[in-house]
Amino acid sequence: MSTLIEAVNLTRVLPAIVPVTLIKDVSLSVGEKEFVAVTGPSGSGKSSLLYLLGLLDRPTSGTLKIGGRDSGPMDEQERARTRLAMMGFVFQFHFLLPEFTVRENVEIPMRKLGQLSRPQMRERATELLESLGLAGHLDKRPDQLSGGQRQRVAVARSLANDPPIVLADEPTGSLDTKSSEQVFHILETLVRERNKTVIAVTHDVEMAARMDRRIHLVDGGIEEP
Amino acid sequence: MRLILEIAFTHIAGRGRQTLVAIVGVAVGVGFSVAMAALMQGGQDDFVEQLINTMPHVQITDERRTPPRQPAEEVFGAAAISGLRPREDRRGIINPTAALTWLRGWVPGQVAENLKAQGVIRYAGRDVGASIIGVDPDAERGVSPIVEDFVQGSFDRLRAGGNNILIGDTMASRLGAGLGDTITAVSSTGLSRNFKIAGLFHTGTTARDEGEAYVLLKNAQILSERANAINEIRIKLADPNAAPAVAKRTEAELGYKAMAWQEANESILEALVVRNVIMYTVVAAIMLVAGFGIFNIISTITHEKARDIAIMKSLGFAEADMRRLFLIEGVAIGAAGSLFGWLLGFSLVYALAQVRFELATTGQEMTRLPIAWSFLHYLLAAGFALASAAVAGYLPARRAAKLNPVDIIRGAT
Numbered sequence: 199m200s201t202l203i204e205a206v207n208l209t210r211v212l213p214a215i216v217p218v219t220l221i222k223d224v225s226l227s228v229g230e231k232e233f234v235a236v237t238g239p240s241g242s243g244k245s246s247l248l249y250l251l252g253l254l255d256r257p258t259s260g261t262l263k264i265g266g267r268d269s270g271p272m273d274e275q276e277r278a279r280t281r282l283a284m285m286g287f288v289f290q291f292h293f294l295l296p297e298f299t300v301r302e303n304v305e306i307p308m309r310k311l312g313q314l315s316r317p318q319m320r321e322r323a324t325e326l327l328e329s330l331g332l333a334g335h336l337d338k339r340p341d342q343l344s345g346g347q348r349q350r351v352a353v354a355r356s357l358a359n360d361p362p363i364v365l366a367d368e369p370t371g372s373l374d375t376k377s378s379e380q381v382f383h384i385l386e387t388l389v390r391e392r393n394k395t396v397i398a399v400t401h402d403v404e405m406a407a408r409m410d411r412r413i414h415l416v417d418g419g420i421e422e423p
Numbered sequence: 424m425r426l427i428l429e430i431a432f433t434h435i436a437g438r439g440r441q442t443l444v445a446i447v448g449v450a451v452g453v454g455f456s457v458a459m460a461a462l463m464q465g466g467q468d469d470f471v472e473q474l475i476n477t478m479p480h481v482q483i484t485d486e487r488r489t490p491p492r493q494p495a496e497e498v499f500g501a502a503a504i505s506g507l508r509p510r511e512d513r514r515g516i517i518n519p520t521a522a523l524t525w526l527r528g529w530v531p532g533q534v535a536e537n538l539k540a541q542g543v544i545r546y547a548g549r550d551v552g553a554s555i556i557g558v559d560p561d562a563e564r565g566v567s568p569i570v571e572d573f574v575q576g577s578f579d580r581l582r583a584g585g586n587n588i589l590i591g592d593t594m595a596s597r598l599g600a601g602l603g604d605t606i607t608a609v610s611s612t613g614l615s616r617n618f619k620i621a622g623l624f625h626t627g628t629t630a631r632d633e634g635e636a637y638v639l640l641k642n643a644q645i646l647s648e649r650a651n652a653i654n655e656i657r658i659k660l661a662d663p664n665a666a667p668a669v670a671k672r673t674e675a676e677l678g679y680k681a682m683a684w685q686e687a688n689e690s691i692l693e694a695l696v697v698r699n700v701i702m703y704t705v706v707a708a709i710m711l712v713a714g715f716g717i718f719n720i721i722s723t724i725t726h727e728k729a730r731d732i733a734i735m736k737s738l739g740f741a742e743a744d745m746r747r748l749f750l751i752e753g754v755a756i757g758a759a760g761s762l763f764g765w766l767l768g769f770s771l772v773y774a775l776a777q778v779r780f781e782l783a784t785t786g787q788e789m790t791r792l793p794i795a796w797s798f799l800h801y802l803l804a805a806g807f808a809l810a811s812a813a814v815a816g817y818l819p820a821r822r823a824a825k826l827n828p829v830d831i832i833r834g835a836t
Contacts, residue, residue, distance in 0.1 A: 249829045254737055275741045282739025293734045295430075297437030307738050309426045355738070 201266070202362055202395055203228040203251055208260035210246055210418075220246040221257070222418040230362065233389040234397045235406035238415035244399040245367050247415065251397065252285055252365045253277045265362070282311050286356025290368035292348035294340040300327065300351050301336045307358040326354040330384060346377025353384055357392075364388060366398040370405070382408075427744060431751040434728070442756065445720040449760020449812065450767050452713025453804045457768025459709050460800040462775060462792065463702040469793030471695065474688060476568050477628070479657035480532070480666040483673060483681045485516045515652035522677055523656065530669060532660035533565030537640065539655055540647040544590065544636055545615075546598040546606040553594065553636045555608055557643020566659040569624055569637075575602045576622030581639060588618035591632030592625045608636065610646045618642075710804065714811035717760070721753045721815035725823065732823045733831035745824035746817060753816020754809060761805035768801065 203226075210221040220243050228234055236244045249255040250262065253269060262269045264280055272280065294303045304323040308314055314322065327336055330350045340348055349369065356364050366385065370378035382405060388394040389410075398409070406412050414421045435442050493504050516522060519536060526534045538557040543550050560582045564570050570578045574592055581587055588606065590598075600606055602620055609615040618638060625632055644650055658673075660666055666683035674681040685692060732745050776794045 246829075252737070255827060255829050275743070278736070278739050278741035278744075280739075281737065285739075287737045289737075293730075293737075295731055295734065297433045302433075306426070306430070306735075310739055310744075359739075 201227050201229050202264070203397075204263040205251065206261045208247075208250055208257045208262060210243075210250055210255065211258045219418055221250060223260075224415075224418075224420055225260075226413060226420065228395060228397065230395055231389055231393050232395045232397075233386065233410040234395070235409040235412045236397060236399045236415065237401065237403070237406045237412055238421075240401070242415040243418040244401075244415055246418075248365055248367050248397065248399050252287060253281050254287075282307060283359055284361050284363055286353075286358070286361045286364045288349070288352050288356050288364065288366040288369045290371040292340065292345075292352045294348060294351055294355070296340055299337050299339055300332065300343070303340065303351060304355045304358050307355060311359050313359075323354070323358070326357055327351070330354050344377075346373055346380060349373060349377065349381050350384065353381065353388075357388070357394075362395060364394050364396045366396065368399055368401070370400070370402065378402075378405075427748050428751060431748055431755060434731075434748075434752055435755055438724070441724060445717075445724060445756045446760045446763060448720045449713075449717050449757055449808050450763035452710070452716050453761050453764020453808045454767030454771055456706065456710045456713055456804040456807070457764065457800050458771035458775065460706045460804070461768075461772045461794050461796065463706060464795035464797060464800070465793035467695070467698065467702060468795050474691065475663045475684060477626070478684055478687065479566055480660045480663050480684050481658040481670045481673065481681055482684075482687070483516070483656040483658070483677065483679050485514060485654040486680045487678060488674075488680050515649060515654045516656065516677075516679060519651070519653045519656075525676070526656065526658070526673065530658055530660070531662070531665065532658055532669075533562070534656060534658050535559060535562035535566040536653040536656050537563070538643045538647065538649070538653050540610055540643055542608055542610045542646070544594065544598065544606055544608055546600045546604065549598050551594055551597055551633070553590075553608075553634050555610070555636050555638060555643055555646065557638055557640040557646075559640050563637075566657045569626060572624045572626045573622050574625045576620070578622060578624075578637075580621035581637065583621075584639070586616065586618045586642065587621035587638070589622040589624060589637040590620060591635055592623045593629060593632040594634065594636070595620065595623050597633065608638070608646060610648075612648050614646055614648060616642070616646055710807045713804075714807055717757065717808055717811045718815035721756055721812055722819045724752070724756075725749050725816060725819040729823045729826070729831055732820070733826070733828035736824075736828040742824040746820050749816045749820030749823075750813060751816075753812040753814075756816075757809040757812025760812070761808045764804065764808065765801050768804065772796070 205227070206225050208221055208224045209219070212218040212220060224247060236247060238244050246255070250257055253264065253272075264284055267280075269277065269280070294300075295306070298306070301320070301323045304326060305319050308319040308322065324336060327333070330353060332347060332350055332354070335343060335347060335351075340351065343351065353364075353369075364385070369385065370381050373381060385396050385398060386408075389396050400406055493507060495504060515538075523534060523536055536559065540555050540557070542553060542555045544553045544555075558581070560578065564578070573589075576589070578589065581589060588608065590600075590606075595601060598606065600620060602623060605617050605619050607615050607617050638646075640653070644652060658669060660669060663684065667685055670681040670683040670686070673679075728749070735745065735748075736742075772794055775792050778792050780790060
């Protein structure tokens with residue numbers, strides 16, 4: 199099993215008059231097909247860690263390798279490129295672009311990557327959305343969908359470029375129980391059937407218990423159980 | 424790049440009302456800039472045109488800039504002369520035929536000669552002092568706008584020959600004379616002749632309407648007892664700006680004082696420079712205000728899109744993509760606004776051009792607002808609008824693109 203994410207002594211300090219340490223000396227490695235829960239009390243740095251791993255934020259110190267490549271020396275363009283090809287994000291709120299249809303939202307990352315032809319992109323977006331039970335909603339706008347449906351569109355979008363890693367920040371945090379269950383099931387399927395690695399931040403203990411591996415954060419550091 | 428363009432246009436189209444407000448904002452700025460520029464420029468042009476039209480572009484008189492030199496001075500390099508009066512000249516331009524032929528040979532414009540003599544016009548016991556100007560009607564037509572200014576009779580009646588005279592309407596009313604009446608002209612040498620009024624003109628300049636009388640050149644020469652003499656040559660050029668060069672060459676060749684209209688109106692032109700500065704300041708101020716409005720609207724839209732910037736960054740768009748996206752949006756709104764602004768500006772200018780009003784002092788002249796139709800104004804206004812729209816799109820986008828998407832995502836949750 200090869201390592202997808204390898205972090206050594208990651209530290210993130212917010213520069214301020216009194217500097218705030220968000221993440222302290224976190225070392226971890228995540229391989230293929232892992233289903234990882236990041237848990238911890240509020241303010242423990244769960245989301246901060248996820249953003250660091252997702253190259254949305256830069257660590258103050260420590261090294262982070264994505265797919266074997268050191269992210270330290272990458273410039274902004276390369277980081278964007280790595281996010282595009284290697285990762286998909288799902289946030290607590292769907293964060294779809296409101297002016298675009300559901301299918302266009304899924305197509306945008308593909309078009310940015312530019313590896314498929316337009317008809318192929320369309321086909322792939324349609325397939326992804328249909329596999330997530332959104333067959334009848336392809337040409338609707340995000341505000342015409344329910345919360346659970348939007349979140350599923352966000353999942354489809356995160357899979358657009360078939361990335362090996364999906365990062366989810368409280369993906370069920372704003373959903374009702376039924377929709378939560380649906381979205382969780384989808385994430386689980388990603389690991390089991392599509393061979394993705396899913397790292398999900400959650401404060402839901404029961405949900406975390408159903409995942410393969412748990413990383414528990416307290417005050418920015420990993421606490422071994 | 425095509426993707427960025429598409430996203431930009433979807434953004435613009437997706438927020439109909441906001442886009443409309445932004446475009447209207449830009450259009451109003453551009454439109455009013457254009458209208459104001461047209462009005463200011465028009466006023467200026469009108470003023471200069473009046474100035475240029477009413478007077479000859481180059482006026483050659485029988486004076487010299489320096490008094491004639493004594494013969495001794497011509498011969499000896501250093502001669503001290505005291506107590507001598509300058510030699511008396513025969514007044515008038517010497518050898519006028521040769522001078523005129525020479526001028527007509529190279530001057531790009533119209534040349535007219537005349538003899539101006541001071542005299543008195545007398546009718547029914549009333550005297551009015553006047554400049555009696557002898558002209559060649561055909562040549563005069565080319566240099567003087569007076570031809571168009573007749574309220575009764577016409578300039579062409581002078582051509583018929585005979586003892587016809589044209590006087591200003593104010594002079595006529597002071598004399599109590601009308602068209603067809605016979606008046607007496609008395610020259611400074613004491614000679615008097617009778618003339619029949621063949622036309623009344625009204626130039627709008629009181630000094631001329633009251634103090635000028637036109638007769639045939641021949642009649643003026645007889646009246647002032649100077650056969651074949653002329654004392655003034657006036658030149659109207661196709662390009663008024665060439666006047667100083669023409670005047671210079673003429674003066675060098677003929678020796679007579681040749682004055683370009685720029686020299687004759689130096690103080691007015693100086694005032695015009697000040698006016699120009701004021702005009703450009705006002706137009707620049709209007710454009711600046713419009714530019715701020717445009718900046719404001721577009722930067723507001725960009726700020727509202729901060730969340731989308733964060734989302735797209737998380738999807739794998741780079742900062743440069745985001746800057747480009749909002750630059751395109753700003754420029755697109757600026758371009759659309761400029762187009763509508765042109766329409767608005769054109770309509771405003773057209774409306775202003777229709778305004779007519781009466782000048783209270785004379786009571787008979789209808790005047791329009793002077794309007795300059797210049798494509799340059801449209802280009803300038805649009806260029807300024809585009810530039811401020813681009814800056815307004817770019818600056819906030821650059822800041823937003825630099826922001827850590829995490830901060831924006833956190834802010835939203």
